[in-house]
Amino acid sequence: MRRKAMTLSARRTTYETDVDVCIDLHGRGEAEVSTGIELLDDMLRIIASSGQFDIRIKARGDETGDHHLVEDVGITLGMCLSAVKSGTGSAIVPYGECTALAAVSFGAPGFRGDLKLSFEKIGGMAMENLVHFMRSMAYSGSFTLHVITDGGDDREKIVSAMKALGAALRNAIGDGGFEERQL
Template identity: 40%
Template structure:
């Protein structure tokens, strides 16, 4: 069964279209267009290392700054991940992790697809923006992605340095961790025998063990 999802998110600030294939069988390649060059590069990097087929477009209803572009894309992408995982009956490996070096930088990412949304991101940026993307929106992108897909994410720099390298290593590591965590499994990986649907953990459910 193809694990695919198409999501359209429309707000007063943006219109987002995301077409996602977790197993890259149907979509060919990765294409992201947001009007923010570095965000395009980072999300394309994430999808490539996650092994996804991805087409994503963001159109702004009115230009404010890059915050809504990054946030709304992450929310739509997270919803697409949740729908695609649900289409496969939540049978995923669940856990994934990666440590990625990029020259002087070293970043760790870990994922638990459990129904408990949350993100803990520690990336010591020293610049306010890279390629038109405010560096404060990089942790916010990760948080929004985790929230909308109902997964736990940790991203932490073990060694900092060049801000471009830091961001790129983070998205590569997160992509690799997602590839592991969302890989198809023969059964639901939980001692309870069930993974809560997206949002259930946020509503006070016990989550998974």
């Protein structure tokens, strides 16, 4: 039996970006994502599928590159997740030759990421912005997030990390409490 929908939404508009996020924390893992950045879209779909969230994200950025858009998608997704007031969860997920660990604890912002990526850019996104996305989401969502990968190539590290992140969020949300509100 499917639990009652827990839908949260937020919008962020700046000089560089316009981001609209809607997430159902008790979804089925369905994602409708359009950011214009191939890798970011893939990451968000993986998080939704692994976390069993239904997400709808529509985002556009200016011509200055991917930094502001990736950051603002992370911030806006975090704004939605800030409705979760407590809960702790973790997950270890293998993918190909990589294993990723993600741990989440709601209630205090913090971030540690250790991905050891080799490439500078994949799928239209600078790899430095992958860590920036996770940090922005954690601080905006007021949760501590640790993500560590071991082994594999860059693509395997990213997929494994996003699967672990989605599962850790799912576990933390199942453990915690909510504040119902619209941002």
